Structure formats: structure tokens, C-alpha cells
Amino acid sequence: MGVIQVQEPGLFTTVQDLGREGFGPLGVSASGAADAISLRMGNRLVGNAEGAAGLEMTLLGGTFLFPEGAVIALAGSDFGATLDGKPVELWTAFESRPGQALRLGPTCSGARCYLCVRGGIAVKLFLGSASTHILSGLGGHDGRALRKGDVLNIGAASVSSRERSMSARALKELQARKVLRVTPGPQSDWFPESAQRLFYESRYRVAEESNRMGIRLEGAIVPVPSGGEMISEGVSLGAIQVPEGGKPIILFVEQQTTGGYPKIANVISADFHSLGQLRPRDEIRFERVDWETARALLREQEELFASD
Amino acid sequence: MVTSAGEGARFQSASDQSLLVSFGQEITLQAHQQVVKLLRLLESEPVAGIRNLHPAYCSLLVKFDGLGLRHEEVEAILRRYLGRLEEVDLPEPRQVEIPVCYGGEFGPDLAAVCTMHGMTPAQAIELHASAEYLVYFLGFVPGFAYLGELSEALVTPRLAVPRRRVPAGSVGIAGNQTGVYPFATPGGWRLLGRTPMAMFRTDRDELTLLSIGDRVRFTPISAERFAALEKEWA
Numbered sequence: 001m002g003v004i005q006v007q008e009p010g011l012f013t014t015v016q017d018l019g020r021e022g023f024g025p026l027g028v029s030a031s032g033a034a035d036a037i038s039l040r041m042g043n044r045l046v047g048n049a050e051g052a053a054g055l056e057m058t059l060l061g062g063t064f065l066f067p068e069g070a071v072i073a074l075a076g077s078d079f080g081a082t083l084d085g086k087p088v089e090l091w092t093a094f095e096s097r098p099g100q101a102l103r104l105g106p107t108c109s110g111a112r113c114y115l116c117v118r119g120g121i122a123v124k125l126f127l128g129s130a131s132t133h134i135l136s137g138l139g140g141h142d143g144r145a146l147r148k149g150d151v152l153n154i155g156a157a158s159v160s161s162r163e164r165s166m167s168a169r170a171l172k173e174l175q176a177r178k179v180l181r182v183t184p185g186p187q188s189d190w191f192p193e194s195a196q197r198l199f200y201e202s203r204y205r206v207a208e209e210s211n212r213m214g215i216r217l218e219g220a221i222v223p224v225p226s227g228g229e230m231i232s233e234g235v236s237l238g239a240i241q242v243p244e245g246g247k248p249i250i251l252f253v254e255q256q257t258t259g260g261y262p263k264i265a266n267v268i269s270a271d272f273h274s275l276g277q278l279r280p281r282d283e284i285r286f287e288r289v290d291w292e293t294a295r296a297l298l299r300e301q302e303e304l305f306a307s308d
Numbered sequence: 309m310v311t312s313a314g315e316g317a318r319f320q321s322a323s324d325q326s327l328l329v330s331f332g333q334e335i336t337l338q339a340h341q342q343v344v345k346l347l348r349l350l351e352s353e354p355v356a357g358i359r360n361l362h363p364a365y366c367s368l369l370v371k372f373d374g375l376g377l378r379h380e381e382v383e384a385i386l387r388r389y390l391g392r393l394e395e396v397d398l399p400e401p402r403q404v405e406i407p408v409c410y411g412g413e414f415g416p417d418l419a420a421v422c423t424m425h426g427m428t429p430a431q432a433i434e435l436h437a438s439a440e441y442l443v444y445f446l447g448f449v450p451g452f453a454y455l456g457e458l459s460e461a462l463v464t465p466r467l468a469v470p471r472r473r474v475p476a477g478s479v480g481i482a483g484n485q486t487g488v489y490p491f492a493t494p495g496g497w498r499l500l501g502r503t504p505m506a507m508f509r510t511d512r513d514e515l516t517l518l519s520i521g522d523r524v525r526f527t528p529i530s531a532e533r534f535a536a537l538e539k540e541w542a
Contacts, residue, residue: 234362234369258447
């Protein structure tokens with residue numbers, strides 16, 4: 001079992017797996033990879049179980065040393081990675097010999113790049129998951145983003161591990177989208193038709209202060225329905241809430257579990273991974289689909305994954 | 309997709325993988341008990357494909373695996389559970405006492421709240437500390453308990469501009485609710501004081517100090533006592 005030495009952590013790098021569902025009654029949200037599709041694909045490339053823990057890098061990658069060597073794959077956005085100065089490709093497993101340094105830079109495409117290593121990152125699980133929950137300082141590596149000098153353990157590779165590749169078709173189909181498909185939110189009918197039309201016809205810009213808790217949007221102000229405050233209720237991943245002021249917020253992986261703002265729409269599950277690739281200042285818009293379509297798109301995504 | 313039936317529950321598709329079950333649009337003890345009973349029943353007899361439950365004042369958000377279940381199927385299952393709520397015996401509520409040092413740097417909004425209601429700090433503290441509160445649910449962040457009802461004389465709107473960082477242990481009020489921030493988070497509740505007690509910790513079996521259905525009282529303590537307890541419990 002080897003280790004990863006963090007020579008440079010990058011802007012914001014955390015240990016993530018597919019999160020911890022099931023602790024909503026304690027106020028604990030699932031957390032997990034912001035782009036779960038990329039993490040799952042990266043794990044497949046190195047022969048891990050899809051849910052093994054990897055490193056999630058944000059906008060600017062780090063520099064990592066592998067003193068005992070490792071089998072690595074990078075998935076998600078292109079952070080211009082080099083291994084001892086030689087460019088390495090995304091979506092392909094490669095070997096780092098003992099002592100080689102993997103260096104990543106600023107993103108050339110979306111917000112997040114995943115570093116998966118055969119055997120996965122071994123951290124103490126919190127409520128069954130390796131995911132870091134930044135706000136509460138729980139899970140992952142000491143409940144925080146990586147720092148220079150951190151040393152992470154690599155887990156034992158499973159005996160049956162088998163590297164799998166990704167087809168060009170799957171990569172194309174699973175590309176992050178800028179037109180996000182949504183279903184109605186629980187309070188959609190609180191918003192007058194004119195407000196809804198505005199919401200669907202407008203382009204929104206991702207605000208700088210977006211993070212894993214929520215993606216804040218700038219653009220057309222959605223008139224907030226009058227008629228009193230609503231009672232706080234459980235909120236779904238991808239819910240688009242409209243607080244006072246009318247600037248929509250998409251609740252993301254480290255979401256609050258309950259909230260008291262009306263929700264105009266909800267991003268469909270098949271587009272969650274696209275949310276994880278949104279960068280500040282990216283422009284997006286929303287497209288309404290019906291429940292049947294949302295279900296079919298999720299099923300197609302999983303079938304594409306399974307068949308590849 | 310909105311339907312209402314059995315036990316006065318209303319079902320609403322919240323996302324492609326979640327269903328919201330509501331018991332009316334008012335915060336009542338009866339609605340709260342229905343939420344807790346449904347939650348406990350689903351916890352003791354879990355349904356394959358239901359992944360998570362988010363209780364709130366008068367609703368329960370049920371998250372499910374959209375590859376295996378459809379909204380209609382989840383609704384049908386939940387209706388069967390709702391038909392059995394009377395079987396669920398809720399335990400005697402636990403009584404929990406939380407020491408609070410009011411005012412000063414720990415309660416930066418106490419003075420403004422007093423001004424708004426035309427009362428002295430001592431009166432406000434007395435009102436806040438003399439009531440027994442019900443834990444309606446835990447939500448927002450890990451271990452944050454929504455407590456009610458606040459004395460009517462203390463009902464205060466939340467801050468127009470939320471603070472970027474509220475220190476852990478801060479005791480706040482908003483509307484007719486009160487609560488304790490378990491972690492340093494952004495927050496818009498008006499802060500009356502702070503407790504040295506941990507609301508969430510991983511070194512004990514029960515991660516959260518409070519559970520849904522508990523009864524809570526706040527006890528005023530001095531700054532000296534706060535410092536001593538903080539040291540003792542560190």
C-alpha cells in the first residue's frame with residue numbers, strides 16, 4: 001500500500017466518494033463528488049469499485065508525489081496534467097513510477113478534475129463515507145481541504161480489479177451541459193406565469209461565491225411570490241430556490257437538508273454531474289422537461305454507463 | 309402531481325427522485341407527531357430503494373432511487389405506512405438542559421431585540437429561558453435543532469442581511485423559533501447568547517445532542533461559568 005504526498009494542494013482539493021445518504025434526520029446531507037459521473041468513470045479506469053474515494057480538485061489542480069508508484073486516472077475537466085513534465089491524458093489509466101510527480105494546473109475546461117488511484121484513497125469513514133463535508137469539518141482527510149505536506153494512504157487494490165476504458169460515445173454523451181433540464185419545484189405554482197417565463201427565457205451567470213453547498217446565480221431577478229413566508233421543509237439535491245432578492249440558488253451536494261425559500265424548479269438527476277463542472281461566470285439556462293423524460297434520461301445515462 | 313388522502317397527508321413530487329409528504333400547512337403538535345411517527349416507522353421497517361428522509365415541521369421529504377422506483381410507487385408504499393401510524397408509540401420525550409451565557413459578545417443581537425420589543429435584557433433572557441421547547445426536527449446543518457415555540461413577546465424577524473459567520477454554540481431566534489448553531493456557519497438568526505455545549509460530536513454514540521421530539525430548556529450562566537464548562541467539556 002502506497003501513499004500520496006501532497007506537494008501543492010491546488011485551490012480546493014478534497015477527498016470525495018459517492019457520499020453518505022441516510023442521515024437526513026440528523027441534518028447531515030449526503031455530500032459526495034460534485035461530478036459523480038467523472039469520479040465513477042475515473043474509478044473504472046483504474047479498476048476500482050465505482051464508489052471508491054478519489055481527490056476532487058477545483059479550478060486549479062495540485063502537485064502530487066507517489067513515492068511507491070501508483071496506477072492513476074484523471075477524469076472530468078482538463079487541468080493540463082503532466083507526469084514528470086510529460087503531458088498525460090484524461091480518461092486513460094497510466095502508471096506513475098516511484099518518485100514521479102503528477103502536476104496539474106488551472107482548468108482548460110470545466111470546474112472539477114478527479115484524481116483516481118488504484119486502491120482508492122484510504123481515510124477513516126464517517127457515517128459510512130469518505131466524503132469531506134467542509135461546512136461541518138467532517139469526513140475526508142481531517143474534514144478539510146488538502147494542504148501542502150499532507151500524506152494520504154492509498155487503499156489495497158481489489159484482487160479482481162480490472163481496468164476498463166471509456167468509449168468515445170460514452171464520453172460524448174456524458175459531457176457536461178450548459179442547458180440544464182429541470183422538473184417543477186414544490187412551489188412552482190407560487191410563481192406567476194410571467195415569473196416562470198422569465199426564469200426559463202433568461203440566461204444566468206454562475207456567481208463567484210458558488211460552492212459545494214449552493215450554486216448562486218446572477219441574471220434576471222425572479223419576482224418572489226408574495227403571500228407570506230413558507231414553512232421550512234426538506235429540500236432535494238438540485239432544488240432551485242428563490243430567496244428574497246430574487247437571485248436563484250441551486251442547492252448542491254453539501255446542501256442544507258431543509259430550507260424555507262420557495263423552489264421554482266429542480267435540476268434533473270441526469271444533469272447533476274453537469275452542475276459539478278460549472279465555473280464562476282459560466283452562462284447557463286434552464287429547460288423544462290416532464291417527469292417521464294427526467295426518468296428516461298436518468299435510465300439512459302445509467303444504461304450507457306453499464307453497457308460501456 | 310399533487311394528491312391528498314389518508315391521514316390528511318398530501319403528496320407532491322419534489323424532484324425526479326424525491327417525494328414530499330405534508331401534514332397540513334401549519335406548525336402543530338399533531339402534524340409534528342405524524343412526521344415523527346412516519347419517520348420512526350420508515351426507520352424501523354426500511355423500504356428498499358428509499359435512500360434518505362428529511363423531516364421538517366409538518367412534512368417529510370422522501371428521497372428514493374429513481375432507477376428502481378417511481379413517485380406513484382413510493383406514494384403507494386407510504387400510504388400503507390400512513391395507515392399504520394397509530395401503531396407507533398412515541399417514547400416519553402427526553403428532557404435536555406442547555407446552559408447559555410446571554411448577551412455581551414456571545415449575544416450581539418440581545419440589545420436590538422430588547423429595543424424592538426421595549427423590554428430589558430433581563431426580561432428577554434427570562435422569557436427565553438423560562439419556556440420549554442420542543443425539538444421539531446434537525447435540519448439545515450448537522451445537529452441543528454429547530455425549537456419552538458418562542459414566547460410571543462420575543463417573536464422577531466430574522467436579520468435582513470445574514471451574517472457570513474455565526475460562531476458555533478450561538479443561540480439564536482427567528483420568527484417564533486429558537487436554536488443553537490452546531491458549527492460556525494453563515495446564518496440570519498438573531499443571536500442572544502452562546503452555549504459551551506457541543507450540539508454535534510463524533511466521539512459519542514449519539515452524534516447529535518438533541519433528537520427530534522426532545523424537550524429543551526435553556527439555563528442562564530455567567531461568563532465565568534461558560535469558561536469553566538468550556539474547559540471541562542473540551
